Amino acid sequence: xxxxxxxxxxxxxxxxxxxxxxxxxxxxxxxxxxxxxxxxxxxxxxxxxxxxxxxxxxxxxxxxxxxxxxxxxxxxxxxxxxxxxxxxxxxxxxxxxxxxxxxxxxxxxxxxxxxxxxxxxxxxxxxxxxxxxxxxxxxxxxxxxxxxxxxxxxxxxxxxxxxxxxxxxxxxxxxxxxxxxxxxxxxxxxxxxxxxxxxxxxxxxxxxxxxxxxxxxxxxxxxxxxxxxxxxxxxxxxxxxxxxxxxxxxxxxxxxxxxxxxxxxxxxxxxxxxxxxxxxxxxxxxxxxxxxxxxxxxxxxxxxxxxxxxxxxxxxxxxxxxxxxxxxxxxxxxxxxxxxxxxxxxxxxxxxxxxxxxxxxxxxxxxxxxxxxxxxxxxxxxxxxxxxxxxxxxxxxxxxxxxxxxxxxxxxxxxxxxx
Amino acid sequence: xxxxxxxxxxxxxxxxxxxxxxxxxxxxxxxxxxxxxxxxxxxxxxxxxxxxxxxxxxxxxxxxxxxxxxxxxxxxxxxxxxxxxxxxxxxxxxxxxxxxxxxxxxxxxxxxxxxxxxxxxxxxxxxxxxxxxxxxxxxxxxxxxxxxxxxxxxxxxxxxxxxxxxxxxxxxxxxxxxxxxxxxxxxxxxxxxxxxxxxxxxxxxxxxxxxxxxxxxxxxxxxxxxxxxxxxxxxxxxxxxxxxxxxxxxxxxxxxxxxx
Numbered sequence: 160x161x162x163x164x165x166x167x168x169x170x171x172x173x174x175x176x177x178x179x180x181x182x183x184x185x186x187x188x189x190x191x192x193x194x195x196x197x198x199x200x201x202x203x204x205x206x207x208x209x210x211x212x213x214x215x216x217x218x219x220x221x222x223x224x225x226x227x228x229x230x231x232x233x234x235x236x237x238x239x240x241x242x243x244x245x246x247x248x249x250x251x252x253x254x255x256x257x258x259x260x261x262x263x264x265x266x267x268x269x270x271x272x273x274x275x276x277x278x279x280x281x282x283x284x285x286x287x288x289x290x291x292x293x294x295x296x297x298x299x300x301x302x303x304x305x306x307x308x309x310x311x312x313x314x315x316x317x318x319x320x321x322x323x324x325x326x327x328x329x330x331x332x333x334x335x336x337x338x339x340x341x342x343x344x345x346x347x348x349x350x351x352x353x354x355x356x357x358x359x360x361x362x363x364x365x366x367x368x369x370x371x372x373x374x375x376x377x378x379x380x381x382x383x384x385x386x387x388x389x390x391x392x393x394x395x396x397x398x399x400x401x402x403x404x405x406x407x408x409x410x411x412x413x414x415x416x417x418x419x420x421x422x423x424x425x426x427x428x429x430x431x432x433x434x435x436x437x438x439x440x441x442x443x444x445x446x447x448x449x450x451x452x453x454x455x456x457x458x459x460x461x462x463x464x465x466x467x468x469x470x471x472x473x474x475x476x477x478x479x480x481x482x483x484x485x486x487x488x489x490x491x492x493x494x495x496x497x498x499x500x501x502x503x504x505x506x507x508x509x510x511x512x513x514x515x516x517x518x519x520x521x522x523x524x525x526x527x528x529x530x531x532x533x534x535x536x537x538x539x540x541x542x543x544x545x546x547x548x549x550x551x552x553x554x555x556x557x558x559x560x561x562x563x564x565x566x567x568x569x570x571x572x573x574x575x576x577x578x
Numbered sequence: 579x580x581x582x583x584x585x586x587x588x589x590x591x592x593x594x595x596x597x598x599x600x601x602x603x604x605x606x607x608x609x610x611x612x613x614x615x616x617x618x619x620x621x622x623x624x625x626x627x628x629x630x631x632x633x634x635x636x637x638x639x640x641x642x643x644x645x646x647x648x649x650x651x652x653x654x655x656x657x658x659x660x661x662x663x664x665x666x667x668x669x670x671x672x673x674x675x676x677x678x679x680x681x682x683x684x685x686x687x688x689x690x691x692x693x694x695x696x697x698x699x700x701x702x703x704x705x706x707x708x709x710x711x712x713x714x715x716x717x718x719x720x721x722x723x724x725x726x727x728x729x730x731x732x733x734x735x736x737x738x739x740x741x742x743x744x745x746x747x748x749x750x751x752x753x754x755x756x757x758x759x760x761x762x763x764x765x766x767x768x769x770x771x772x773x774x775x776x777x778x779x780x781x782x783x784x785x786x787x788x789x790x791x792x793x794x795x796x797x798x799x800x801x802x803x804x805x806x807x808x809x810x811x812x813x814x815x816x817x818x819x820x821x822x823x824x825x826x827x828x829x830x831x832x833x834x835x836x837x838x
Binding site: 190413414415416417435439461462482484530533534535536537538539541542543544545546547548 | 765778
């Protein structure tokens with residue numbers, strides 16, 4: 160008898176629990192012949208923690224405001240055409256999750272920052288596996304924290320900086336993870352301003368007019384395993400501290416003013432295990448202090464590293480410099496930075512005791528690098544016989560090239576494993 | 579003129595030196611193509627070497643050939659042959675023979691490695707074209723110097739100096755001027771300076787074909803714009819042509835007035 164009572168009680172509880180779950184997570188469908196033909200009405204009707212399924216179709220809707228915790232799932236990438244309004248989706252509540260939608264055609268505006276998905280003052284959001292095409296700004300976050308942006312494909316066709324937005328734009332955010340997105344054809348691929356403790360990982364950023372990834376006043380962030388290809392500049396890090404940059408590939412950022420990585424006024428950064436291949440300038444450094452460049456590969460760049468004035472306590476070691484037109488160019492003659500222990504393919508010294516370390520120091524700044532730095536127009540003599548003679552005579556008897564800038568322990572063997 | 583051109587050309591092409599010259603370039607090209615995985619960079623390396631060697635060898639070869647064939651020239655002068663056609667025929671014979679050597683030396687390896695369809699055919703052809711032009715220009719200058727100087731040593735010295743001037747001294751003065759005036763915008767001066775020297779002009783024309791041009795920065799942008807216009811191309815070609823025509827006129831005038 161007593162056991163039966165327990166049994167019924169359990170059944171009762173289970174039913175109650177099941178009922179609760181059903182109530183708390185109702186499913187709402189949106190399609191041309193469902194109860195809701197519009198996403199807007201579905202969202203308005205939905206209660207907190209409901210799930211809205213958007214079935215395939217074309218939805219000409221804009222400015223869909225989500226002001227309660229919701230999960231919005233697109234099935235078969237329903238197209239949301241936002242050309243009639245300002246933005247696509249606007250999220251103004253915590254714990255919102257959006258996935259699988261395809262937002263198109265947000266109009267360009269010079270007055271407000273329109274975007275495919277806007278996230279305003281909220282936390283714990285998830286934006287995953289969405290497609291955004293020709294949305295002025297792609298994903299725009301302001302005052303957002305603890306969220307994930309992953310697996311989105313954001314494409315546009317930007318022609319000039321003035322009339323284009325950023326694919327992923329963060330303003331005053333922290334603890335955001337930006338993972339495995341593909342961004343292309345915007346002004347900046349990923350733009351961070353006043354962003355803290357965020358992680359940018361495994362993204363592919365290509366063909367953006369300005370930068371593939373751009374940090375402004377953003378401290379304590381890291382970006383790992385990303386690919387930056389054919390942007391105005393791969394990555395620009397400006398006015399930021401404690402940025403960790405590892406395992407990225409900077410490739411084919413090629414053009415008269417193109418850089419792989421642009422560093423300006425940054426402190427205490429780590430640049431480790433990256434590859435810089437065929438960039439006009441691999442790394443351009445201006446006013447940077449306490450930065451470690453380790454185990455990077457510089458191959459086939461115009462300039463591997465250009466250091467301009469005001470750079471102190473930078474350590475460049477364990478890197479491979481292979482087949483760059485200029486390995487290093489610097490306009491400061493002092494030795495406040497260390498260049499010891501790299502492999503330089505242009506090194507022609509010897510190693511009598513075969514310990515892998517060359518017996519004569521290597522000077523990565525050739526006379527021609529120095530001349531070009533002083534008189535940029537002299538670069539028209541690139542690859543001329545006279546320049547070869549000049550570099551040779553300077554090497555034999557250094558007069559002009561900065562004395563302190565040299566590798567005292569140049570490696571004679573390439574660093575192979577970079578893990 | 580035709581007969582003399584033909585004879586001189588056969589004479590040069592059959593000589594050991596011409597064969598060595600062709601084989602040297604063929605080997606050089608092959609080595610660069612084999613050693614470097616990147617055809618682009620092998621073309622750049624080839625360019626650096628040919629722009630030094632081709633003018634030098636054209637200069638030396640023309641001078642030596644002229645001085646060595648003086649007896650033959652004297653013999654022909656005694657025959658009813660117009661002076662103009664004798665000397666022009668001989669000049670074109672030498673220059674054309676050298677040009678053929680270059681073209682074969684550079685192009686044959688490219689075709690052996692089947693790189694005709696590699697998208698770099700344009701820069702390869704520019705490389706060959708530029709070297710052929712340099713051959714004609716420097717042979718003309720050297721031939722003129724040889725014709726003007728009876729004294730072998732003096733003629734030889736002057737010819738070598740002309741090569742040294744264009745490939746080294748000119749650039750030295752150029753870079754010196756750039757350094758002096760570096761406070762001013764120098765793009766146009768750099769452009770002018772590069773156009774007046776056939777070797778520099780050839781190098782720039784080559785670099786513009788390759789993606790290394792991006793390294794030239796702002797100056798490169800000015801160059802690209804300049805050579806992008808038909809005016810720029812015409813001016814560049816005119817300059818090269820002038821470097822060829824002026825010594826040629828010198829040869830004609832000198833051959834008319836000289837007392838043999």
